[in-house]
Amino acid sequence: MSKVKYYYDSENLAYRKIKTQKRRKFGVVILFILAAALFGFLSFIVLLNTPFFETPKDRLQAREIENLKLNYAILNKKMDQVNGALDAIEERDNNVYRVYFNKTAIPDSIRKAGFQGKNRYELLEGYNNSQLVINTTKRIDVMSKQLAIQSKSLDEILKLAAAKSEFLSAIPAIQPVRNENLKHMASGFGYRTDPFTKARKMHEGMDFTAKSGTPIYATGDGVVAKADNTASGYGNHIVIRHGFGYETLYAHLSKYNTRAGQRVKRGDIIGYVGSTGRSEAPHLHYEVLKDKKVVNPLNFYYGNISAVEYVAISQLANQENQSLD
Known part of the structure; x- marks a missing residue:
């Protein structure tokens, strides 16, 4: 039951009842409802951002x-x-x-x-x-x-x-003439007696004695730089440039099996033993050069001979005998 309020009427010297206008009552009700709705919305937002209230979407995201x-x-x-x-x-x-x-x-x-x-x-x-x-x-x-x-x-x-x-x-790593085709090692690298002048001079390669027509093999991969007889004393000869500073020379050939500019592989037949040029008998004169300087070919035969064969060849090559060119 709502309270009844009165006011004092000074003209009539009496208390009279205060009558509330309906419009004002309605306004108060509307204001109360809006305040309650705002409070409820704010409470809902707060609950959404607290761990105490999880929606299915929140659980899925978690x-x-x-x-x-x-x-x-x-x-x-x-x-x-x-x-x-x-x-x-x-x-x-x-x-x-x-x-x-x-x-x-x-x-x-x-x-x-x-x-x-x-x-x-x-x-x-x-x-x-x-x-x-x-x-x-x-x-x-x-x-x-x-x-x-x-x-x-x-x-x-x-x-x-x-x-x-x-x-x-x-690297020139094999003998240019196979052992089975050799008669003997005629002369090695070093000072030897010249067969024509009989003077002692430097022999810059190794001489392999074999029959004319015996195959001669490239001792390493490379490109044929020369295949002619223009160099004095060498007769028909071949020069192969292997790269990395290495060159090999094959002299006194009877004929060629390659030409200048041709690329060859180790083991390819490049020519045949002969006795052209300044030569006393059929043989191959073989030289190895490293950076334009002659070196002992004996150090490069590890590719196709055994240790026993190497010892035998080195003993023959080191004998100071007469060369064939």
Whole structure:
């Protein structure tokens, strides 16, 4: 029951009842309803932002966040495994491959360096799990850089290996005449008696005695620089440039089996034994030059003779006898 209010009427000297206008009552009711609605809305907003009130959408997002955290943890474990494999490759690269080819090792300060200067991860900042995402992204970036450096290093090793293979193929590493075709080793490298002047002079190659027409083999890969008889005393002769400073000369041939400019491989037949030029009997005069200087061919026969054969040839070659040219 609502209270009845009165006021004093001074003209009539009496108390009279206060009558409330209906419009005012309606306004009060409307104001109360608006205030209640505003309070309820604000309370709802507050509840939405507290952990005590979760909507289905909030629960779904929470599960997704937990799944993302789990996936990042799994990704980091996989990166640990990849890092281990990459470290093993880098160790072999530094301590085996680069050592074999006499190349300086790549230090870890270069292989595993981060990225300096501008903040590359600014766009990932400001989120609840920013640090997790940033740390994982940094690891991926560093690994990508390591892989790029390792890839370049292996490219370099492949080039060095190809050059090494080319170098090994170019070295004059076999006898120019096979043992089964030899009569005997006539003369070796060093001072020998000249067959024409009988004076003692430097013999700059080795003489292999064989029948005329015996095949002569290229002792290493290379390009034929000469195949003619223009050099005094050598008669029909061939010069092969092998690269890496090596050249070989084959003199007194009966005929050629190659021409100038032709590329030959080790073991190819390039000509045949003869006695042209300044020669006393059918034989092959063979020279090896390194950087335009003659060297002892005996040091280059490791490709097709045994240790016993090498000892026998070296004993014959070192005898101071008469040369055949």
